[in-house]
Amino acid sequence: MKKILFICVLLTSWLALSQQNFQRTLKMMGSRFDITVVATDSVTASGYIDLAVAEISRIEKLISSWDPNSQTSEINRNAGIKPVQVDAELFELIQRAIRISKLTDGAFDISYASMDRIWKFDGSMKVMPSEADIAASVSKVGFQNIVLDPDESTVFLKLEGMKIGFGAIGKGYAADKAKQLLMDAGVPAGIINASGDMNTWGKQANGEYWKVAITNPMDKNKVSALLPIIDGAVVTSGDYERYVNFNGKRYAHIIDPRTGYPATGIISVTVFAPKAELADALATSVFVMGTEIGLDRINQLPKVECIIIDDHGTISKSDNIKIDKL
Secondary structure, eight states, X not given: OHHHHHHHHHHHHHHHHHOEEEEEEEEETTEEEEEEEEESSHHHHHHHHHHHHHHHHHHHHHHOSSOTTSHHHHHHHTTTTOOEEOOHHHHHHHHHHHHHHHXXXXXXXXXXXXXXXXXXXXXXXXXXXXXXXXXXXXXXXXXXXXXXXTTTTEEEESSTTOXXXXXXXXXXXXXXXXXXXXXXXXXOOEEEEETTEEEEESOOTTSOOEEEEEEOTTOTTSEEEEEEEOSSEEEEEEOSSSEEEETTEEEESOBOTTTSOBOOSEEEEEEEESSHHHHHHHHHHHHHHOHHHHHHHHTTSTTOEEEEEETTOOEEEOTTOOOSOO
């Protein structure tokens, strides 16, 4: 019995020592994805990563508003006309998005896609849009006008010309689904980085937890902190480069879908959550809601934490975040 136990211990140790981190970088959903898995050899790792890529591609075809053949595009084409029957997966994603809209008082809203793009953050905008233009730009935005029928699995947009889009949660959702698929396939550990939406499970091949660098928004070439992620997700929203200044006021590229005005006062929001989809949505929402209201909402959510850095460099944290120094 002792000999068998000794052999099992040796085998376990050998497997642990032979594991490595394998990474592939590619462009999907219009963004950069870095997919890393822990495996014993490159062939096995490549097969696992292929599974993740296929899953992310499947989700893109389902939710992309740029693909005319997607169910999301079909919903948008029939806005103000008729309900559209969709797969349960898409229906449930929209349901969750509406719940977040209610939680954030509309600071998060997938019908933001209806918004007229009157703000430019590429340096070309020299004059601030008028109040009338700003009000008109969000006239068809409003999650209250998304009608769901759970019995028929249909989605109906009440207003003609209204649209939904998943730019604020799509990458996070895809990362969640790919992560779950790989876990179900037996991959012991990995990290999916969807352009900054980080989703992890297990530990690196060297036995250490995966870590994420929090960029210093006052100097994007420096890191404020290097934090471990333990079987969860972290998403950072920042306006380090995409912003404009008018009359001495800084306007971020993240637009409040309720008013049409860009967010002000915050330059970086980092959210830690069990799932990347939720972290993605909340990071955007807190940016719009502001520090006080944003932290109040985060503090009401279990297993969700947040770090906010305002435009004066002041750092604010949610109540239960376990960081001694930042």
